[in-house]
Amino acid sequence: MPALSIRNLVKVYANGVVALQGIDLEVAEADFFALLGPNGAGKTTVIGIITALVTKSAGEVEVFGHNIDDHLDAAKACLGVVPQELNLNVFDQVENIVVNQAGFYGIPKKRARYRAQECLEQMQLWDRRHEVARNLSGGMKRRLMIARALVHSPRLLILDEPTAGVDIEIRRSMWQFLREINQAGTTIILTTHYLEEAENLCRHVAIIDGGRLIQHQPMADFLRTLHQQTYLVTTMDPIAEIPQLPGFVVSQINEHELEIEVRRESNLNEMFAALNATGTKVISMRNKTNRLEELFFDLTDRKNALSDEGIA
């Protein structure tokens, strides 16, 4: 049984804006799933409908087999959600916020307090439990929202840009934590603008643009569709003239750095062999941009270009 099944989901807002134009999506149980798209693509609307904060215009949504039209409470019980915008009672204490959320899921107070401690410790917020939420930093508020979403041990956790405004150290520790709960069996749907985050964490990816699903496949398969990758190569010696590498497009960035485009039909061994042949000594190499980012821009730009030409 899939964790989430969406069929022909349509949303037209009261002001006439068509946010979703018939989306079909399936997320397997225990998957780590990236739901990507540019701003205004419809990601948050999809999440709003799944969590019953937005009413759908048409289509069907099932959470672990519970149709939200017929068994909304059963579907809600499986869900934990971290919304994009802060939705905390900023005048309440950190611990109260999490304990109360457990209470809203029918968890008795003793158990709620125990779970709140666990979740706050995992989010490194236990020391701040008596603090009023208003006094927390932006990153801490985000972590508090994650702790709150986890307090009832949801089977499906939906994270709408959970690491926005979080520093890199905390972000990495959150990644590790999310990996752990995913390995323990929690299905995770992640929307993020940090595509490196999606590439690192997620096993499947879907891209929404203009209210339509334009990509939906395993992350590895998706990344393999990348036609070319661009690498930045740092050389040991200053570059006197741009080395000629047959089959590769090379340009010089600065005295010690080259930009090399590698097509899908080529490979890195060939690139290094060509560099060796020109006597260029490489001391380091990195991707110019994240692979998923390149594909993302390729897909969304192509669609927009087609749309501009009246083709899409």
Next chain:
Amino acid sequence: MNFQQQLICLRTLVRKEFSRVMRIWVQTIVPPVITMSLYFVIFGNLIGRRIGQMEGFDYMQYIAPGLIMMSVITNSYGNVVSSFFGAKFQRHLEEMLVAPMATWAIILGHVAGGVVRGLMVGFVVTLIALFFTEVHIANIFITISVVVLTSVVFALGGLINAIFARKFDDISIIPSFVLAPLTYLGGVFYSISLLPPIAQKISLMNPILYMVNAFRYGMLGVSDIDITRAYVIIMVFGTGLFFTCMILIDKGVGIRE
């Protein structure tokens, strides 16, 4: 979720609302106490002496039940409208909406907060009244049942106001332009027998008149209206408002896009 779990949801919300009332006691408890003290001093003590007796009681004694009821009404209403709208505005209402919490629990939890604040303020105003006059209780059952039921009715009214409110102006319009006039004209300061016949008939269309008079009957044993009719009106309003809240929240009016 089963009924036991829904009761946990309800208890959680009641606790949350109660702690909100206590956390901001300077806003919730102190202002009505000061206002009502001024009413007792000015209307009861200074002006009341010149008015003399009303329905066989000193004017101060006569208006005490009305002033207590007025504070209960405005605070029950005000607590729910500000708490629910605040939760909508800050979006932490979503904590309840994403959870499998029954609509009746959401309603009762907020109403309980309003009733707690209304009764707390009512109790403190009663204590203040003791400094100015003798407070009678003619029928304790009527006194308590009417004040609790009235508090519930206005807490439900506040909830409906908050459901429809989109901006802060919307939560002050009804209290200022509807609730205050109806309360002041609802027999708090006078007996409707003093009014001309046509004004008496118009006054009988004001539901607050029945609540104030029923409460006054519980305390002093005098009333301008029939007590049974007062109970019927309070119950009809309470039931009607509760089911209106149920329908509005289930439909997502004002709380879902």
